[in-house]
Amino acid sequence: MSNPNNPRSSSHQHTLKVGTFTCAWCGLTVSTFAADGTRRNHCPSCLHSQHVTDHVEGGTSECRARMTPIAIAVLRTGDWMVIHRCVRCDELTSNPVCTDDNQLILMRIAVRPLAQAPFPLEAFGTL
Amino acid sequence: MPRRKLPRERNRLRRPQRHKDVLHTQGGHRGNAFRCVGCRLEVSPDAPGTAHRNHCPTCLTSLHVDHRVPGDRASGCRGRMEALSLSVRQDGEWMIIHHCLSCGELSANRIAGDDNALALVRLAVRPLRDTTMASRTLLTL
Numbered sequence: 001m002s003n004p005n006n007p008r009s010s011s012h013q014h015t016l017k018v019g020t021f022t023c024a025w026c027g028l029t030v031s032t033f034a035a036d037g038t039r040r041n042h043c044p045s046c047l048h049s050q051h052v053t054d055h056v057e058g059g060t061s062e063c064r065a066r067m068t069p070i071a072i073a074v075l076r077t078g079d080w081m082v083i084h085r086c087v088r089c090d091e092l093t094s095n096p097v098c099t100d101d102n103q104l105i106l107m108r109i110a111v112r113p114l115a116q117a118p119f120p121l122e123a124f125g126t127l
Numbered sequence: 128m129p130r131r132k133l134p135r136e137r138n139r140l141r142r143p144q145r146h147k148d149v150l151h152t153q154g155g156h157r158g159n160a161f162r163c164v165g166c167r168l169e170v171s172p173d174a175p176g177t178a179h180r181n182h183c184p185t186c187l188t189s190l191h192v193d194h195r196v197p198g199d200r201a202s203g204c205r206g207r208m209e210a211l212s213l214s215v216r217q218d219g220e221w222m223i224i225h226h227c228l229s230c231g232e233l234s235a236n237r238i239a240g241d242d243n244a245l246a247l248v249r250l251a252v253r254p255l256r257d258t259t260m261a262s263r264t265l266l267t268l
């Protein structure tokens with residue numbers, strides 16, 4: 001969400017000017033809207049994002065640092081959300097998965113806790 | 128308890144906790160047991176392996192009291208924070224992503240040595256339980 005009272009939000013070149021943004025991690029040029037019309041907040045290829053919204057205070061964030069995808073959350077509907085963490089200020093955000101997001105990377109994030117469990121999982125026969 | 132035995136190689140990679148600006152002395156919450164807003168259990172403030180207990184070891188529920196800095200107790204929200212997801216830090220440490228049911232705020236917190244292992248594993252398998260996303264992924268390969 002951009003703050004209309006903030007003059008800086010109009011100079012937000014990457015997302016507003018031409019309907020594309022450049023991924024801060026892999027450099028891919030990404031269209032701001034996915035094919036189904038949903039607004040993208042992360043790169044569909046590497047799933048990295050950029051810290052442009054302040055979720056604690058609201059409005060635009062001056063941080064602008066890269067945000068790494070760190071976790072998958074599941075909504076009651078069964079849909080997946082990507083949790084991002086800002087590499088500079090540690091702010092966390094959650095955003096819906098787009099249909100053309102890289103499924104292998106999504107799955108890698110989803111299984112990572114089980115692949116690096118702090119205790120043997122053999123003890124848990126049924127869940 | 129099998130969950131306290133870490134694989135040897137992970138033990139070696141384990142780094143000491145990074146320095147964080149955790150505020151322990153403000154508000155006098157150190158030394159006070161609290162009642163969990165999730166399961167009503169009386170929780171002792173001492174959490175093995177962590178500098179400050181921030182969630183219930185039984186149901187993993189937390190309370191929204193911190194603002195920007197862990198331990199600052201600067202948030203007026205006091206909403207109930209549910210364990211939403213698990214993340215793995217660079218050093219392999221599991222982090223619980225908590226989600227405030229009142230204001231929507233997210234926070235990441237280290238697991239404690241006495242956290243309920245079954246509750247943690249249930250959280251870890253949650254994205255894989257519902258086969259919709261998993262099978263969609265396999266179909267696109």
Ligand SMILES: [Zn+2]
Binds near residue numbers: 023
């Ligand atoms: Zn990218």
Ligand SMILES: [Zn+2]
Binds near residue numbers: 064065086091
């Ligand atoms: Zn940031």
Ligand SMILES: [Zn+2]
Binds near residue numbers: 164166167184185186
């Ligand atoms: Zn509890």
Ligand SMILES: [Zn+2]
Binds near residue numbers: 191206232
């Ligand atoms: Zn809150």
